[in-house]
Amino acid sequence: MIALQSNKLNRLFKSRPKVTVRPLRTVLPILIALICLAWVLFVTPAIAVPDWSYEGASDPGHWSDLQPEYSLCETGQSQSPINLRSQEDRNDNEVLSMDYHPSPLDEVNNGRTLKVIYAAGNTLTLNDQTYELVQFHFHAPSEHLIENKSSAMELHLVHKNAANQLAVLGVMIEPGAPNPYLEDIWQHMPAVEEENASPLDIDVSSLLPRDLSFYHYQGSLTTPPCSESVHWAVLKQPIQASRQQITTYQSRFHANARPIQGLHDRTIQFSHSLS
Numbered sequence: 696m697i698a699l700q701s702n703k704l705n706r707l708f709k710s711r712p713k714v715t716v717r718p719l720r721t722v723l724p725i726l727i728a729l730i731c732l733a734w735v736l737f738v739t740p741a742i743a744v745p746d747w748s749y750e751g752a753s754d755p756g757h758w759s760d761l762q763p764e765y766s767l768c769e770t771g772q773s774q775s776p777i778n779l780r781s782q783e784d785r786n787d788n789e790v791l792s793m794d795y796h797p798s799p800l801d802e803v804n805n806g807r808t809l810k811v812i813y814a815a816g817n818t819l820t821l822n823d824q825t826y827e828l829v830q831f832h833f834h835a836p837s838e839h840l841i842e843n844k845s846s847a848m849e850l851h852l853v854h855k856n857a858a859n860q861l862a863v864l865g866v867m868i869e870p871g872a873p874n875p876y877l878e879d880i881w882q883h884m885p886a887v888e889e890e891n892a893s894p895l896d897i898d899v900s901s902l903l904p905r906d907l908s909f910y911h912y913q914g915s916l917t918t919p920p921c922s923e924s925v926h927w928a929v930l931k932q933p934i935q936a937s938r939q940q941i942t943t944y945q946s947r948f949h950a951n952a953r954p955i956q957g958l959h960d961r962t963i964q965f966s967h968s969l970s
């Protein structure tokens with residue numbers, strides 16, 4: 696009787712692990728699958744898709760692979776920068792004028808360029824459209840070529856109108872005399888990725904050359920997502936900066952110029968300054 700009860704108890708205890716193990720065997724593969732799915736969904740993209748840059752696996756040749764939103768960087772037919780050549784097409788009737796005033800200096804080092812945020816109320820008029828200056832920033836070397844020639848740096852003044860259309864004014868910077876206006880900006884340049892506002896006023900019109908003859912063409916942002924329908928006006932006459940000033944910028948920001956893009960069926964207008 697006792698032996699019989701003991702056997703019953705033994706069977707009872709022996710059978711228990713089978714009862715508890717079976718659900719675990721069923722649940723474990725599901726758990727592993729869920730962990731793998733979470734890894735693929737959340738962890739892998741962070742590793743596999745680096746942010747865009749100017750070198751390595753995320754350089755300009757790979758921008759379109761990084762995000763579907765960047766596809767125009769490869770497929771666009773109106774991309775920037777380009778090689779600007781005055782013999783392409785000539786139109787002396789185009790109008791370019793600026794109404795710029797001093798603004799408090801507000802600089803952002805975003806890790807790729809030095810961006811200067813400009814106060815409201817400063818405008819550029821290109822033919823029949825007026826755009827408001829939002830910010831300007833720098834590239835080294837230049838992004839555009841003028842008559843096949845690169846410059847040490849290029850300044851981009853980014854303007855936007857009420858319909859969110861962009862007009863960018865490009866100014867080449869060549870080695871020469873020290874530039875006192877750039878010196879003010881360089882002195883407040885954030886060394887790391889941060890914003891640095893200063894009580895100093897700057898006037899961006901001091902960064903324009905005397906001769907405002909310009910190339911005009913339809914292009915794109917030169918950074919992802921490479922959006923098109925940007926009006927580009929690039930001044931032919933460069934401004935100057937000392938080699939020391941250029942080196943100071945280059946030591947803070949490594950080469951940040953997108954290579955030139957195909958012209959395709961676009962035309963380039965060249966207009967002499969009216970002043």
Ligand SMILES: [Zn+2]
Binds near residue numbers: 833834851917
């Ligand atoms: Zn730019």
